[in-house]
Amino acid sequence: MNIFGVLRINRPAVVSELFDDEVVVIDMVSGNYFSLDATGAEIWTWLAEDAAPEDLVRKTVQTYDGDAGVIETTVREFLERLQAERLVVAAEVPSVGAPAGPPDPPASKKAFHPPTLSVYTDMQDLLLLDPIHDVDETGWPAAAPPPPDPTRP
């Protein structure tokens, strides 16, 4: 049985919503959130079902007008960035029931704009508010000074 290497969205830690030509993504573990622009949003929608990197590159080349080599390099860098941010993870799937890959390309091509991933990290401080102290004789964590208001900037 053959094994295919694919990328998949790191659910359930990662949640996302598509708005027209923009995707908003939140990593519930890190608290970081992200905005993906039009090209990035389209690639993200293709990732909704497991997809091999080479299929994503092929689909992008078929969908967008531009130098195939440049597109491949750009898309692979974008996918690496998504992996580095833990928004997508690598997985292996058997050939039986393996993903079909992105759908067929459109009849006419669109201009290629490199996908962008904007990162917002302002929620991280809140997640650091997690000091669990030694337990006391009751078995519960010993009382500590309350942390600051989590809604305070």
Next chain:
Amino acid sequence: MSSPAAHTPSKFFEAAWQAFLRAERASGESVNQHLEIGRLPVKLRFAGQALVPRIVPALEHLAADPGPEPSLTVCLFDSQSTGTPMPAPPWNHDAYGPRGVIQGFNTDKIHTIYGPGTSVLQMLDRDRRMAIYWVPQPDAVPYWESSFPLRPVLHWWVRDLPLQPIHAGAVGRPDGGVLIAGRSGSGKSTSTLACLHSDLRYAGDDYVLVRVDPEPFVFSLYNTAKLEPHNLARFPKLMPMVNNHDRLDGEKAMIFLHEHAPGEIVRGFPLRAILLPRVTGRRDTRLEPATPAAAVMALAPTTLVHLQGASQEAFGKLARLARKLPIYTLEAGTDLPQIPALILDLLKKGGL
């Protein structure tokens, strides 16, 4: 560690419930506060009086007569005043996850958090429609928890309903109003509180409950106005109402509006628009059209990361809300009376 009998979420919930009953008996009195939250009956059942002043003031404007079977009963007690310990937790040290979520004690039926950073245990049993709220002693409830108590419990409770607690302010009139959304420091509270003493009424400036479907509607959750102390000078009418004057070196100024200005509060209204405040430093205030994606960026991270156990379903509710309403950036100026005037003008146009 407690006995293995309590080593499942349901059994630990039962053990905590039995501890509450013992605390209630030991305190000699059960204090019941009936509320209406999102048009649903909710009962707060306290073992004694000790936690009442730390939980009830923020919710008191939602008081209701005892009515039908509550959709949710929250049982609250502390060990110090009742002399009743909470059974030791059946989880080990490694189970304390991000934002206080107890790993292994959150299932489709039971939700459990401790903290984060506080000594507050909150659990919900969905089947029993019952929650437990426990602290070792009353002063373990941080001041800010008193400003928006029970947020996790309410968030879990409405999981399967078209309701969602949202980190936002809301002002309007009974026939319509706006949500004011933004992360902390965006000008959300200032813009919301600028509408006090105007023709607009206040549903909340920090957390509100939104019904997404069929038509967006906001319900007031807390009547607590909070302001950074350095911002108080801009709201001289609020100064005499501040509840924690003696602690402003380390706390936000906190005002229970129901106590001091109940006429300013409205229990809810249909939503006509979402405003995303941005402090400009200019004198004048104006509105600029914005996108649903911008609204979700302002609403979702701060709401979902604050609320333990939030998920794609909760994110989906926020996205649906943003798609249903006109969105504007509220470029908030320094002349505060312009803010309610602009919102009233927007509402006269139906939000468009």
